[in-house]
Amino acid sequence: MKRFLFLFIPTLLAAAGATMAQGRYLTKTGRVTFFSASPIEDIEAQNQQAGAMIDLGSGQVAISIPIRSFTFKRTLMQEHFNENYLESDKFPKATFSGKLLGTNAATLGQGQQKVTVEGDLTIHGVTHHVTVPGVVELKNNQLQATATFSVAPADYKIEIPLLVRDKIAKTVSVRVALACDPVATTPSAKTP
């Protein structure tokens, strides 16, 4: 009996995991761009390697952005961004872990839905609880999610030297665009 139970419980847990996985969407090529305008120089960067997982069942959202994958117009800017500002050696990723609020799963396929995204945004090792507006839509079996919001570097202890302080805006506008494909398998199974 004892043995049987020990075997049985993990099986139950695994089964629960499998059902939870339904309604999950994943991308490894999410697009994140940011832009900051200032009188002297506009700063713009693109990243096409953001990972994101959205669970429609529970409304949970997880996003992971590799800092080194941001491309800038200027090579030197990109180097400074990694070396001095975001310190990607120490903090290789920016992450978001939170929830989609206000989604109506039943009508997602019928057009864009305005939602609120709430959760913990971690940049440069500093975490802040944020609430930002977003848009989601289920199109061709792909879950498309976008959000635009602003981030103040100072909030995330991103130090800007006095000499270039005028060059860099106080807030940076960030845009996230995700096109996630449904995850068919259980979460533990890995795609080759």
Added chain:
Amino acid sequence: MNRTLYSLLLTGGLLLGAAAPALAQDDLLNELEKETTDPQRREVVQATFKGTHIVNSQSIETPGKGTLAFLIQHRFGTLNSGAYEFFGLDQAELRLSFEYGLSNRLALGVGRTKLGKTFDGFVKYRALQQSTGAGAMPVSLSLLASAAIVTTKFATVPGVEGRDASSRLAYTYQALLARKFSPSLSIQLMPTLIHRNYVDTDAEQNDVYALGGAIRQKVSKRIALTADYFYVLPGHTADTYRNAAGLGVDIETGGHVFQLHFTNSQGLIESQFVPQTSGNIWDGDIYFGFTVARNFTVKSNLK
């Protein structure tokens, strides 16, 4: 006994179930990290050195693709030249140069040095790039080839045949081998061959071999200490001249990199400072100088 165990397990299961929603948020992130993190992913190590030059020597770095770098390299006179010469500040050697990145690996450069009214052109190719991940490369290797032509007017002596143009040329071949050991420490080795088409006396060498070494140690996010040294292999040149040594500070200020230098060499290109350095550091033949690099983006990296 069995009952107790059963109820214990049941309670445990319920507790786990209740705890799950609170943890789920981070679980999803952990799962995502598992899905997306690929330790095999190859990543090139960036910024082994701040600039394309260390003190006297060139570094493995090239301006990135589509970047044009404008360099002003300056050497004042020696510190021991006294108050009358304002400790060297009255004299100045200068090199102006442009370097352009054709790709992220290949760069071309042209320069003009006051000493000998010398024009030079060089090609630098990043043959190997230090990387992490699958098939990690432990070091970076850049190959440098440079040609320099002296354009000062030769004195014409009646009855003596003048020197031809090829005698004005000198070539440098260097393998720059570097490793970034940590975010703050980088070390470079530089086997060097200088070929001079013309030397004044038979005893002097047309081919001079040297081994250079350089180091960069960051002291803060934007300031680094640098040093480089060239050991000239035994021969007439090594007996007559001194090994070039330099100490420097790199200061990064947004779009510029300022490099402040102290060195016993007045020349600013390899064919000058490797075989022709005469300053004796211990006598105070130290030249103060600086290099300023300004980068211009000719072609944007963004699509």
